[in-house]
Amino acid sequence: MSKATQHRRTTSAVASLVHQPRRRQDWNGLSARETLARYPIGKTPPLKVLEVLIALFNKQHTAKQKEVSFKTRQERADFFRRFFRDLKDKAGFKTRPDPRNLGERHIRASVTVWHKEGLAPATIQTYLSFLRGLANWIGKPGLVRAPHYYGLQPDAYQRHEAAQRDKSWSAQGIDIDGLIEEICRFDPYVGAAMRLIRVMGLRRKEAIMFRPHRCVVLFEATGLPLHKRKAERYARIKAGSKGGRERFVALDTPERLAAIDHAQAVVTTSDGHMGHPSHSLEQALRRFNYVLEKFGVTHKALGVTAHGLRHEVLIEQFEAMTGHAAPVRGGERLPPEIDAPARQDVAELAGHARKRASNAYLGGVIARQHKQNNPSANEE
CATH class of the missing domain: 1.10.443 (hpI Integrase; Chain A)
Known part of the structure; x- marks a missing residue:
């Protein structure tokens, strides 16, 4: 293996670890609730708690008993980090909340920002889906409402699955x-x-x-x-x-x-x-x-x-x-x-x-x- 190839693989592996933090050895034998209890609300920086949640749950599918792809894990992790930074930087909150204290006001404020930024309805729907998964992680399964509650029309965000033209060779x-x-x-x-x-x-x-x-x-x-x-x-x-x-x-x-x-x-x-x-x-x-x-x-x-x-x-x-x-x-x-x-x-x-x-x-x-x-x- 050439040095250049070895460097690329090492760089790729390091990048993957940034997005997909490994479960720490000192968590072995602990449940997710017991692990999170080690990071008290109000005493642990919110972004650190977020990394703990990502390490504990990001492999899991939000609705099925299976793991998601590395691509999905990376996209979700990137989104969550950006979401909590933007709550303070864009959405008008003086401080970032502990992820476990995430509330409806945070969701609505963020959706308002996304609308103002001109994000596509399908993109906002994807973000809401990610947040729905986070809500499940923190024990608040009903936190994120249906897309229409946030002003999204089904025709605007639902993908049309049926082929409209013959794409064959x-x-x-x-x-x-x-x-x-x-x-x-x-x-x-x-x-x-x-x-x-x-x-x-x-x-x-x-x-x-x-x-x-x-x-x-x-x-x-x-x-x-x-x-x-x-x-x-x-x-x-x-x-x-x-x-x-x-x-x-x-x-x-x-x-x-x-x-x-x-x-x-x-x-x-x-x-x-x-x-x-x-x-x-x-x-x-x-x-x-x-x-x-x-x-x-x-x-x-x-x-x-x-x-x-x-x-x-x-x-x-x-x-x-x-x-x-x-x-x-x-x-x-x-x-x-x-x-x-x-x-x-x-x-x-x-x-x-x-x-x-x-x-x-x-x-x-x-x-x-x-x-x-x-x-x-x-x-x-």
Whole structure:
């Protein structure tokens, strides 16, 4: 490992510790309440108490029994630190409150500041969600009200999950396999990763992290119920985003088997991943982006991104199962007994637990009706 690479990794690790403080050894065996009792209200600086709360709770999801991604932890920690500084610097409070004394007046004053600063409603909604989590940490679950209480309209902050246009490569008239073949000749690792995306609908990070020798397993090793068996071998896909989850993709088509064989030929070591052996994950992601940009895989050049190839696969999956065009391609409304299982299959292939997540790729009834009623409406 070069000194420069070692320095970057050390710097990254230090930065991570700043955002994600480790639980102290002298807290071992203590409950969260017992730990916080060591920092009396009024005698402990508020920002120090905040760091204790972050160390105790920031790994936790606000609503589910699971841990959140490092990205979410960092964003929440940064927000909380800024929020308590701004209570004094911007919101007009003479002193910063102990986080355990956070009250509704602090929330309302901060929302007022955010409105004056022109923050987007979706951003304010995210901040309220973070504060809702903090309220749970301090035992005040009802402290943060619903967004409309703070003057936010649902249409302004709710994200539209259903795809409004076809983002697939074929929709832009791209010779998909021909372009991937060109990429393979230029960079075998990026090309092999693209072939995996092409047949399994992987995310960019999932494709690069994939280990083609280690992550191909027999059906018996998947833990899937017998009635879901589709093939003898499966690809184990490690989650590549906070909303994703580990999943198994059936190697049930010649195209998927060929992509796996190609990847194994490129990555000759048993533990190798789809990035160049000399690259860290961060470097492999940058290389992937560079190669795709070189071949015009951008909104500006060809009108698509690597993620559009994921859309391609998931739309194809739906159409193969139903025999009909997806809604985002103008398909008609299907009977629930045909539509529902296909959408569930697409959601699972994409790495989501909820069937409605498929709307982001396939479109939905609302999106299709909007398109029919407003034929001249601008696309995203």
